[in-house]
Amino acid sequence: MSISAKDVKELREQTGAGMMDCKKALQEADGDFEKATEILRKKGQQLSEKRADREANQGLIVTRVSDDGSKAAALEINCETDFVARNDDFQDRAQQFLDIVFENQIESVDELLETEHNGLSIADHVKDMVGKIGEKIKINRVVFAETDGFFISYIHPGNQLGVLVEFEDDVEDPEIGKDVAMQIAAMNPLAVTRDGVDSSIVEKELEIAKDQLLEEGKSEEIAEKASQGKLRRFYEERVLLEQKFVKDNSLSVEEYLKNNDTPLVKSFHRLQLGDDS
Template identity: 80%
Template sequence: MSISAKDVKELREQTGAGMMDCKKALQEADGDFDKAIEVLRKKGQKLSEKRADRKANQGLILTRLSDDKSKAAALEINCETDFVARNEDFRNRAKQFLDLVFEKEINSVDNLLETQLEGLTVADHLKDMIGKIGEKIKFNRVLSVHSDGQYISYIHPGNQLGVLVEFDGEITDEEIAKDVAMQIAAMNPIAVTREGVDSSVVEQELEIAKEQLLNEGKSEEIAEKAAKGKLRRFYEERVLLNQKFVKDNSMSVEAYLKENEMPLVKSFHRLQLGEES
């Protein structure tokens, strides 16, 4: 069957697939547009299966806040190359998926993939994208959260690192709140407070410190006491409110917030591209 250039162009505009792919799909479907779209979708499925074992360690991290800052969402979408991650169409699709996470309050990748968007599941949309782009595309993390306080968001340039910070009350100064979010991005704390550090981590740090001191010839009693001193330094390095504030090392993050009459941090989420979820 002869396929006109006009039909190929129209199918390309509808699907975003390549010209030759559109022409072949129309030929296979005997000119039927609906069937041709299905052919392209199946092609995307086959390509998805072929690329399942490929590494997708590029992509974007996006966040969104409600107007009153009581609700927040975050999304990590991965692809194979930075070239695709910087593509405007890819970014627009990622924003659509983030909006869906925000509006539907989705909290898992599986739930997002099953959710309908414009008459198709998100999983089908991904297959279509894979078919058009020719790269493996997947979601690594999906997050939807609420607070009685307020959130601030920080996205590091390049969209490879994002932070959501929950404050225990109204944010009275957004610049200060943003400074704290940037502190989390830069210093990568493991908890907000000492109490939030997993007990197994504390025990391991004490054991390592004590073992080092015993190897240096210290007595058991001295090693026990000195290990606790090293643990305090560990808290100063890895616990957010105990960390020295990066813009003023003379005070801790907690002291900085209190000095500026800001609510303390209640929780945070730090998403770095490619990290295990």
């Protein structure tokens, strides 16, 4: 059956698949658009299965915060190459998936993949992307959160690192909130306060510090006391409110916020491409 260029173009606009793929699908389907679309979808699924074992360590981090700062969402979507990550269509789909997370208050990747959009599950939309792009595509992480305080987001240039920061109350100056989000991006704190640091990490740091001091010839008693001092320095490096503020090392982050009459940080989410911690 002869397939017109107009039909190929129309199917391409509907599915996003390549011109040759659309032409072959229409020929196989004898010009039936519905069948041709199904053929393309099956091809995407087969390609997705073939590429399942491939590394997908490129991609994007995207975030969204409501106008009143009460709701926030973030998403990490991966692909195989930076070339695809910079593609407008890939970026548009990432934003579309993020909006679905935000609007449906989705809190896990599995929940997102099961969610339907335009008659297909998000899992099937991802398979369609694989068929069109020819690379492994994976939604790696999603975040959705609500607060009675205020969220600020920050995306580092290149979209490979993003931060959501929850403040205890409204933030009147967004630039101050952004400064703190950039601090989290740059300094990668473990927690907002000491209480938020996992006890096993604290115990390990104390053990390492004490062992080092004992190897230096310090007595058990001195090593015990001195290891507490090393732990304090650890907190200053890895606890957000105790960290030196990157724009003014004479202040801690907590002092910077208090000096600017800005609420303290309640929690944060830091998403770095390929880092699941």
